[in-house]
Amino acid sequence: MTDHEFLAERFEAHRGHLRAVAYRMLGSLSEAEDAVQEAWLKLSRSDTTDVANLGGWLTTVVGRVCLDMLRSRTSRREDPLDVHAYTHVPDPVIGRADKADPEQQALLTDSVGLALLVVLETLPPAERLAFVLHDMFAVPFDDIAPVVERTPAATRQLASRARRRVQGARPPEADRGRQRQVVDAFLAASREGDFDALLALLDPDVVLRADAGAVTPATAGTVFASRVVRGARTVVEQALTFSRFAPYARPALVNGALGLVTATGGQTYSVMDFTLRDGKIVEINILADRDRLSRLEVPALDG
Secondary structure, X not given: OOHHHHHHHHHHHHHHHHHHHHHHHHOOHHHHHHHHHHXXXXXXXXXXXXXXXXXXHHHHHHHHHHHHHXXXXXXXXXXXXXXXXXXXXXXXXXXXOOOOOHHHHHHOOOOOOHHHHHHHXXXXXXXXXXXXXHHHOOOOHHHHHHHHOOOHHHHHHHHHHHHHHHOOOOOOOOOHHHHHHHHHHHHHHHHHOOHHHHHHHEEEEEEEEEEOOOOOOOOOOOOOOOEEEEOHHHHHHHHHOOOOOHHHEEEEEEOOEEEEEEEEOOEEEXXXXXXXXXXXXXXXXXXXXXXXXXOOOOOOOOO
């Protein structure tokens, strides 16, 4: 085995972990893969003879790559032409409701629901890095500080500020049976256009976030417009526009929790994620951006 092959083998042993870090940092599966690949390129060009902890070294490298990508993304989103900046829904990880995928489970360790990723999207890049690396992956502040170009004490403050913002994004209700009951009831009420039944499933302060991407002639007719809707009655009105597509919706695992995928004719039209609290839907996140959906891995789903 050559030195290059040995290094590649060691890197592959850490790939799953690095992809999980990058996904939490970027909320994009394709960008996470790009960040991991960039880490490999940096490793292959570096002398790591004196690196005692290769996994830790690679984690901070991926963190630095992601930080640069986030800063570049933030600059792009400050463009006034980007009217959808505040309705961005991160890439979901989609799986069959009846079968767990080991690779997906590794990617989603710690119940990384879309609701949490949505909150992470609102954090400044340095805060997001400090929180993700320290709170999710136990990287010491002494190791994070050089990446964000701050002292360890200042880096600790970054994570603390992020933590306060993230506290409201609780993980999805863990009871899979309860999740299934609510999702099935939502789907049945949507198919029947039953306003009252839908209303009964929602928390009064429910938030619906829909990301349909950029409006073009090809996407102008999408059932969901990019918007944030608050309040049960307003959300029900939006949900009822989904009723004509509801026959094509199927239960699926969306970031480890029960959600809905709407697809027909081999094309995916939307992925819907639900956050439950005390048996009520408190948040709905919908990705309906056809361009992004076309790049996601969507398994065959049963009816």
